[in-house]
Amino acid sequence: QKEVEQDPGPLSVPEGAIVSLNCTYSNSAFQYFMWYRQYSRKGPELLMYTYSSGNKEDGRFTAQVDKSSKYISLFIRDSQPSDSATYLCAMSPFLYNQGGKLIFGQGTELSVKP
Amino acid sequence: GAGVSQSPRYKVAKRGQDVALRCDPISGHVSLFWYQQALGQGPEFLTYFQNEAQLDKSGLPSDRFFAERPEGSVSTLKIQRTQQEDSAVYLCASSSNTGGGEKLFFGSGTQLSVL
Numbered sequence: 518q519k520e521v522e523q524d525p526g527p528l529s530v531p532e533g534a535i536v537s538l539n540c541t542y543s544n545s546a547f548q549y550f551m552w553y554r555q556y557s558r559k560g561p562e563l564l565m566y567t568y569s570s571g572n573k574e575d576g577r578f579t580a581q582v583d584k585s586s587k588y589i590s591l592f593i594r595d596s597q598p599s600d601s602a603t604y605l606c607a608m609s610p611f612l613y614n615q616g617g618k619l620i621f622g623q624g625t626e627l628s629v630k631p
Numbered sequence: 632g633a634g635v636s637q638s639p640r641y642k643v644a645k646r647g648q649d650v651a652l653r654c655d656p657i658s659g660h661v662s663l664f665w666y667q668q669a670l671g672q673g674p675e676f677l678t679y680f681q682n683e684a685q686l687d688k689s690g691l692p693s694d695r696f697f698a699e700r701p702e703g704s705v706s707t708l709k710i711q712r713t714q715q716e717d718s719a720v721y722l723c724a725s726s727s728n729t730g731g732g733e734k735l736f737f738g739s740g741t742q743l744s745v746l
Contacts, residue, residue, distance in 0.1 A: 525671065551734075560635070560722055560737030561674065605673050609733075618664070618687065619735065621673030 520544050523606055523622030532631050536593040540606035540622045543587065547608040547620075550582050552591045555603045555624065564604075565591060596629045603627070633657075635738035637723050643744045644713045652708045652741045656725030662733060663706050665698055666722040668740070674722055680706060713745045 523540045530536055538552075549568055553561035565580040567573045567589075573580045579592040589608075593600055606622040636655040644650050656663050662681055666674035667690075677696070679687040682703035691698070695714075700706040710717055720740040726733040 521673075523673070553737075558739070558742075560724075560739045562737070563734055566734060607673075618676050618679060619674075621675070623671070624673050 518543065519623075520620050521606060521608060521622045524625055525623050527626040527628060529628045529630060530596055532596060532598060532629055534596050534629070536591075536596050536600070536627060536629075538591040538593075538604050538606075538625050538627070540589050541587055542589075542608055542620075544608075544610070544620075545584075545587070546610040549609040550580070550589050551607045551609075551619070552578075552580055553605040553607055553621075555605060557602075561605055561607075596627075598629050598631050601628050635723055635725050635736055637721075637738035637741050639741060640739070641742050641744075643746065645746055646713060646715060648713050649709065649711045650713055650743065652710075652721050652743070654706045654708070654723030654725075654738060656704065656706070656723070657727075657736055660725035660727050660736075661703075662726040662728065663700055664724040664726075664735060665706070665708050666724065666737075667692075668720040668722055670719075677708070677721075710743075713743075715745050718743055718745045 521542045552565040554564045555561045570584045577594045581590045603624040603626045605624045607619040638653045665677040668674040676690040678698045680700040695711045697709045722740045724735040724737045
């Protein structure tokens with residue numbers, strides 16, 4: 518079983534829909550939780566960054582972390598065709614002075630139809 | 632430059648050839664990571680440098696994989712005697728921090744195809 522599980526999709530929604538993306542994990546040492554967006558033939562781009570449990574909002578994007586359930590979510594409101602991409606969750610334990618090695622989920626491919 | 636730069640963008644190798652992939656991190660970034668991304672999968676950690684020191688190479692799949700960052704800036708990932716299973720996108724990322732929870736900035740990757 519992988520440390521981080523993510524439904525690969527693909528997920529197709531109409532423009533304006535609310536999108537919910539999720540990941541579960543097994544390692545209770547994870548402290549930092551991130552969402553990356555990856556367009557085709559590009560590298561991952563950091564979208565949301567959260568430390569420990571709680572919610573974080575940035576424009577149309579909301580990230581939620583529930584450490585008790587080992588479950589994280591990304592919500593996209595008023596989805597746009599330009600949101601069509603692969604969304605990767607990523608997690609990291611706190612490793613002082615050893616770098617921030619990230620463990621990624623498989624990625625969910627999202628398509629927003631006009 | 633403004634971002635992480637990787638070259639070449641695409642590399643085709645015959646099985647058994649050696650390849651070298653280059654990464655130019657964001658200027659001043661202390662931490663540098665290499666990841667391998669297979670088709671339809673998330674990136675998987677290969678190795679980590681803090682300046683010129685390779686602090687973690689636990690993700691390198693075999694002794695055919697070797698990475699270096701001799702002056703603490705540009706890094707090279709070398710794969711000897713390439714095999715078909717080495718075909719993947721190799722991503723480089725850099726960060727200005729050295730502690731946990733770093734925000735990584737990725738390059739566009741080198742797509743390696745081994746025939």
